[in-house]
Structure formats: C-alpha cells, structure tokens
Amino acid sequence: MIGKRQVNLAKDVTAVEVAYGWPDIQSLCVSSEQPANSAIVFETARLVVRAARVEDADLYYELWTNPQVMSNVGFPKGLRITREEIEDRLRNQGESPFERLLVVELKATGEIIGECAMHRPDEQGIAETDVKLLPAFWGDKYGVEAKRGLLAYLFAHTDCVAVQGTPNVNNVASVKMQEAVGGVRVGEAVYEFPESMRDFTAPVHHYIYHVYRSDWQRE
Secondary structure: OOOOOOOOHHHHHHHOOOOOOOOOOOOEEEOOOOOOOOOEEEEEOOEEEEEOOHHHHHHHHHHHOOHHHHHHHOOOOOOOOOHHHHHHHHHOOOOOHHHOOEEEEEOOOOOEEEEEEEEOOOOOOEEEEEEEEOHHHOOOOHHHHHHHHHHHHHHHHOOOOEEEEOOEOOOHHHHHHHHHOOOEEEEEEEEOOOHHHOOOOOOEEEEEEEEEHHHHHHO
C-alpha cells in the first residue's frame, strides 16, 4: 500500500491498492478464518473470493502486465514480471488468508474477474486491502462489492481500528469506491519509487482514506 509498505512489486505487487466500480451489496456471508487448504475465504451477493492457486498464474500475468490496470499504481507500462515468477510466488504463499493472493469469481458462472488481497493491521491498528479487476468487468460495481467483503472480513477476524485505501487522485472510480464503502479522506501524499525502479515507474499522487471500525459497526 502506498506510503505504508515499501513497494517491491516483482515480489509484492499487491502492496498498492486499485479498485474499480461502486456497488451496493445486498448480502454478505463471511466465513471464519480459513486455512490455506480451504478454497473459499468469503462470499458476497454476486462474488466468491477464494485462495489463489498456481493455475491462476495467467490471471495475475494478465492483470499485472496490463498498463490500463497498473498505470494508476505507478507502472505505466505494466509490471516487469514473468509467468514463472508469478507461479513461484503462488507456490510459496503463507498459510493465512492475510498472507495469500485471493481470486475474485462471479458466483453465478465461476468466471474469474480479478484479484484481491488483505493484510493484518500494523502497530497502529491500520489494515490494508487491494482489489484489481480485469478491464472487461469495470463499471459493474464489482469492485466495491469485493471491497466490502474484505472490510467485513478484516473487522470480523482482526482487531484493526481502520482499513486504509490510497487511490490515485486521477482514478475517479477508485476514489468513488472508497467513499461508497464509508471511507473518510484523511490525507494526501505522493509515493516515490526507489531510485532503482524509476526508469519504469511513475510517482503516485494519492489520497488516503480510512474506513473506521466504529463507522462500519454503525451501518
């Protein structure tokens, strides 16, 4: 996430958040914390979110090398990564849903539409999430539905006081998504990549949003 975790996207591409669309959610079914060998982490009205597998490498390659997806997080030409590197990462994930990449599927058809991730809260009690959808599925309000699911899971299974989002100021859909899930704008910053990465990245001017547990519980 911009401003909180150092971004080495060849190793941790989900450090920076992007989300598309802004739905309301009709129902949300959150499971108890799942072990690594349990596929489904949670479901929403239209989506299933499950643990990523090695065979999902093509999805991640399509997302992470797509300039349309990655430009808002500082990679105007997409991420420099190979399928083999992605497969290696998928083989070496942690045991918890907070340490794994997650795949977003349509509940009705099983079609894969994107990926997401969530991280345990830091020492200040701030957790982070990431959502990336394939461009073909932008504009159908799936992004905020996935985001709401991540928020519900984090508030149910961690003691976080807030969940942070850092949308690019030019990513109107992501900004609207943060606000649609109850995010409060608390700041603004520019993330600068390390010198060694600046020939293929761009600074990311972003807002900082927090969804607070107290606000979420009042809904």
